[in-house]
Amino acid sequence: MRFTPHEAQFDCTPLVSGPPAERERALDALAAEAVEVVHRVGYAVFRIGRLRLGVEDSRRLSTGIVERVRTALIARGAPGRMRLEVDRAQRTHVPGGHATRTLLPHHDGQHCSYLTPSIHDAPDWDPARRTYGDSGYTTTPAHKMYQGIFLPEVGEGLSVTTYYDWLGVIGEVLERRGVDRGADPAAAAARWLGDNLSRGLARQPEHGCAYPSVGAMLGLEEPLWHGLSFHHGEAELTEEERGRYPAAAPLARDCPCGECRGEAARLFCHLVLMATGLTWARFRRRWEVLAPGEQCDLLLGHNLTMLHGGLAGGAGRIIEPLCLVVDEPSGPAYERWLAASWRRTLPGAR
Numbered sequence: 001m002r003f004t005p006h007e008a009q010f011d012c013t014p015l016v017s018g019p020p021a022e023r024e025r026a027l028d029a030l031a032a033e034a035v036e037v038v039h040r041v042g043y044a045v046f047r048i049g050r051l052r053l054g055v056e057d058s059r060r061l062s063t064g065i066v067e068r069v070r071t072a073l074i075a076r077g078a079p080g081r082m083r084l085e086v087d088r089a090q091r092t093h094v095p096g097g098h099a100t101r102t103l104l105p106h107h108d109g110q111h112c113s114y115l116t117p118s119i120h121d122a123p124d125w126d127p128a129r130r131t132y133g134d135s136g137y138t139t140t141p142a143h144k145m146y147q148g149i150f151l152p153e154v155g156e157g158l159s160v161t162t163y164y165d166w167l168g169v170i171g172e173v174l175e176r177r178g179v180d181r182g183a184d185p186a187a188a189a190a191r192w193l194g195d196n197l198s199r200g201l202a203r204q205p206e207h208g209c210a211y212p213s214v215g216a217m218l219g220l221e222e223p224l225w226h227g228l229s230f231h232h233g234e235a236e237l238t239e240e241e242r243g244r245y246p247a248a249a250p251l252a253r254d255c256p257c258g259e260c261r262g263e264a265a266r267l268f269c270h271l272v273l274m275a276t277g278l279t280w281a282r283f284r285r286r287w288e289v290l291a292p293g294e295q296c297d298l299l300l301g302h303n304l305t306m307l308h309g310g311l312a313g314g315a316g317r318i319i320e321p322l323c324l325v326v327d328e329p330s331g332p333a334y335e336r337w338l339a340a341s342w343r344r345t346l347p348g349a350r
Helices: 020-040 055-075 166-176 185-202 223-227 239-244 248-253 263-276 280-287 332-341
Strands: 009-011 043-047 083-086 100-106 143-154 160-165 289-292 298-302 306-314 317-326
Touching: 009 020, 020 043, 020 055, 020 298, 055 083, 055 143, 055 298, 055 317, 100 160, 100 263, 160 166, 166 185, 166 263, 166 306, 223 263, 239 248, 248 263, 263 280, 298 306
Parallel strands: 009 043
Antiparallel strands: 043 298, 083 317, 100 306, 143 298, 143 317, 160 289, 160 306
């Protein structure tokens, strides 16, 4: 079990103490440091809750931090048209019969354009393939480059956000399968994932899923692993899913690690084992980082480098998304940002 490293936790006290000019300088310094951490570690936790400001003041501070991070990112080469999207509040769904829910690792945003290679790494890549689904959005159709959440209510459970090093997972899968990544491993990994995404797009009439599943992105071929996009671990299969994928129900009765609760979690355990060689329990021990959040904290993560999920979230937990997005994931600035992101960095100052 691993927790958020110290370098990814930000004390926000300087933002609310001292003269206004000092607070502005502190905000600039925090944003610049956070940009570095988000690209090196993958995410950052801003400890606003410790300030005891109240929800409204904390929300304004969170929005101000993400906006200043946006400015710092653009100064480091992110697309100038990247904007802050403040989405509607989301209440936690807990499947019936359970007190809390487990949110399985997933990508934020249905398009998942950040899963694709930059044209710098794959010159023949068509940016039109960066839109995986165009309906049924959980949030909005914008392409989310960085996902942030403000926590106005933490709920009854542990309220722990989980993070998983997606680029690390891809690298380990490629190594396990003996894939030669040549002189530029990041470019090879990007092309490999882009090819998997393309196959998933081409097979949508077969599997019917508008959201790229973890298994499909890791190269599993069976329609079952493309068509079921897992979210809540405790969830049961729907009658439609049972009818469309007859093999799912028998697999959902037991899982390889024997520890998973819920049909979705047990199926996900099978998927992870097939894709990575690790059961879900072993995958968690290998990759899971716990990021506890108290009321009014802000979490910000990079959508390419990190998957995220949630552990023991209660029905009273509320999140308010604060995402940095673009409406069109193409153009020279976006391609430079994407190529750099595959290398856990930014293009550089403009």
